[in-house]
Amino acid sequence: MSNRTNKSDNVFASRNFRLVFLGALVSELGALLYSFAVSFYILEISGNNAFLQGLYLALCGVAMLLSTPVGGVLGDRFNKAKIMYVCDFIKGGFIILATALMLLLKEPGAHIAILFVLGIIGNAVSGIFGPAAGSLFPHIVREDQLQQANSYFTMKNSFENILGVILAGVLYAALPIYTLFFLVGACFVASGISEMLIRYEHHPSEEQLTLKLAVHDMADGLRYLKTKKAILALLGSILFINFFFVPVSGNFLPFFIKTDLAQAPSYLLDNMLTPELWSSVFSMFFGISSLLGAAVLSARPQEEKTGLKTGLRLIATAAVMIALTVGYWLLVERGRSLNGFLILICVVFLAIGVLISLINIPITTVMMRVVEKDKLSKVTSIVNIGSHGMIPIASVLAGLVLELLGSTTLLAVCSLGFTVTAVLLLFNRNIKEL
Secondary structure, three states: OOHHHOOOOOHHHOHHHHHHHHHHHHHHHHHHHHHHHHHHHHHHHOOOOHHHHHHHHHHHHHHHHHHHHHHHHHHHHOOHHHHHHHHHHHHHHHHHHHHHHHHHOOOHHHHHHHHHHHHHHHHHHHHHHHHHHHOOHHHHOOHHHHHHHHHHHHHHHHHHHHHHHHHHHHHHHHOOHHHHHHHHHHHHHHHHHHHOOOOOOOOOOOOOOOHHHHHHHHHHHHHHHHOOHHHHHHHHHHHHHHHHHHHHHHHHHHHHHHHHHOOOOOOOOOOOOOHHHHHHHHHHHHHHHHHHHHHHHHOOOOOOOOHHHHHHHHHHHHHHHHHHHHHHHHHHHOOOOHHHHHHHHHHHHHHHHHHHHHHHHHHHHHHHHHOOHHHHHHHHHHHHHHHHOOHHHHHHHHHHHHHHOOHHHHHHHHHHHHHHHHHHHHOOHHHHHO
16 A cells, blocks of 8 residues: 555655665765765775776766666566665675675785776665665656655755765774775665565566567667657756766766875864865865755745756856855965865865755755656656766866866866856756746
């Protein structure tokens, strides 16, 4: 029996939602710990090789990109909750196995190879997991609760950014890397156990899934999207927005912390915070502000149209990125004030956290409302491909730019590209339909 018949105004009255929320809280905390640790560990054992770090991010992105269409097909044909818990069990098991191998093979080269293989497998599984998880809400909560459900999930993510990244920084400094990875594997297994208890009305397809049928399903999703020009416009913009935004957090910040900050003779609060813990501070500010943005939306009624507001909020985000670029050039590259730049990053993350919540939650809610339920997993997979499609290329290119031209050039290119994309989306007449 579906919990969507429950008439309570609060989405937490749904048992299924509580189980999804709990499972996501545990698994995403594990994923956060893992991504934090891997980013710094690869730099640590490779001598701050930014290109190698970028290559790792690129290969992980390609793996997710290739498996996501498969996830879209499976998500519309099979029980979404079952797909989710099987994926979490697989990820947890592989992380525990890889950690055991790292204990046996001590050489840095072996550890890098293991992490690359694990990253590829884990992200391939995540590509299958994503469309099922992203299309589950319309099956377990009422339509008028979708914005509230998405807001609570954003608040959960923000809570993890506030406390989880601080915890990650502390654990990374205090525990052997093997112990930390074992904890991550256990998080995914615990999440899978929670997801096993989810129940909703699922009507399995009578057709046996074949390769030909799978290809037809993927094409059906593309044909459906062609009738939704506003979603296509948004999808194209998201592709380039991620291309120019992801290198800032994925490449620039770890490189800045391992070079400019770690190699400085002194910096703000150096008697209390290691360079890695400053990364946790940045994430904490992002989490606090995105939590506030999500809390506001969770108490507001769903909006019918969000496209124009999304364009304006992206323009505001572009302005914040430009401020970050100018700040790095003046305060760090020209040597005026490293401490001033640390404060500026905190302010930037406060602003971006609010803006991201105000952009992502309404758009996700609109997608869940306007797309037919039997096509939502496929459309979600296509959106995921669009949003992640150029990230691998961006990660590699960002690593090369950091190695050859430095951080200011990377930030300037990313800010310019993000701004142009945001302006084009704002003036796209189709986006006003969303």
